Amino acid sequence: MDVKDNLKAINEEIEAVTAHPPTVIAVTKYVTIDRAQEAYDAGLRHFGENRIEGFLEKKAALPQDATFHFIGSLQTRKVKEVINEVDYLHSLDRQSLADEIEKRAVHTIRCFVQVNVAGEDSKHGFAPEEVMSFVEGLKDFEKIEVVGLMTMAPHIEDQTQLRTYFAELKRLQQKIAALGQLNAPCTELSMGMSNDYLSAISEGSTFIRIGTKLVG
Numbered sequence: 001m002d003v004k005d006n007l008k009a010i011n012e013e014i015e016a017v018t019a020h021p022p023t024v025i026a027v028t029k030y031v032t033i034d035r036a037q038e039a040y041d042a043g044l045r046h047f048g049e050n051r052i053e054g055f056l057e058k059k060a061a062l063p064q065d066a067t068f069h070f071i072g073s074l075q076t077r078k079v080k081e082v083i084n085e086v087d088y089l090h091s092l093d094r095q096s097l098a099d100e101i102e103k104r105a106v107h108t109i110r111c112f113v114q115v116n117v118a119g120e121d122s123k124h125g126f127a128p129e130e131v132m133s134f135v136e137g138l139k140d141f142e143k144i145e146v147v148g149l150m151t152m153a154p155h156i157e158d159q160t161q162l163r164t165y166f167a168e169l170k171r172l173q174q175k176i177a178a179l180g181q182l183n184a185p186c187t188e189l190s191m192g193m194s195n196d197y198l199s200a201i202s203e204g205s206t207f208i209r210i211g212t213k214l215v216g
């Protein structure tokens with residue numbers, strides 16, 4: 001399927017559930033540069049990659065006005081290779097990563113704190129009850145701006161259950177925003193993938209990360 005047709009179908013579904021459409025991030029980790037370019041030509045301007053190699057390759061190939069999101073787990077020793085190329089980091093998931101970013105970044109990095117909403121062993125991220133104190137501990141960090149929270153929900157079909165996870169992330173986002181911490185506006189929610197984006201949007205998602213259903 002053309003990316004254009006996929007995007008049109010997705011946008012129609014989104015418009016049916018919300019008056020405030022989220023930003024669509026095209027997750028191009030499975031596809032070639034040509035396919036990523038097709039997504040750009042279809043009008044998409046936000047791109048997500050989860051590995052450094054693919055990230056740098058796609059960023060170099062696409063036009064300058066594309067925005068690049070690093071969505072994968074980032075090893076501490078690899079931070080220096082990529083952090084200054086990143087427009088948004090969706091996977092701030094531990095203190096040691098924050099410390100390394102503070103050391104290596106030359107400008108402020110817009111970060112999402114990753115939350116493991118369902119407590120799955122296979123997933124990275126803070127437990128919901130840990131997020132608040134982690135963010136408060138970043139108060140004096142000059143290179144980190146906590147723009148929001150991110151989660152990867154469990155791979156299940158039960159949309160009612162999924163919505164409870166997304167609603168929990170939204171409550172947590174509002175609590176952190178209410179701190180009024182200068183480097184943690186925390187206004188954004190990065191939640192929703194191919195199998196659950198409509199549920200995520202219904203619960204207030206502002207960025208959805210779509211791979212399979214958009215670019216294949």
Ligand SMILES: *Cc1c(COP(=O)(O)O)cnc(C)c1O
Nearest residue numbers: 027050071193194209210211212
């Ligand atoms: C791969 C990936 C996605 C996209 O997943 P799809 O199910 O293909 O839409 C979204 N977020 C993260 C963090 C990913 O690694």
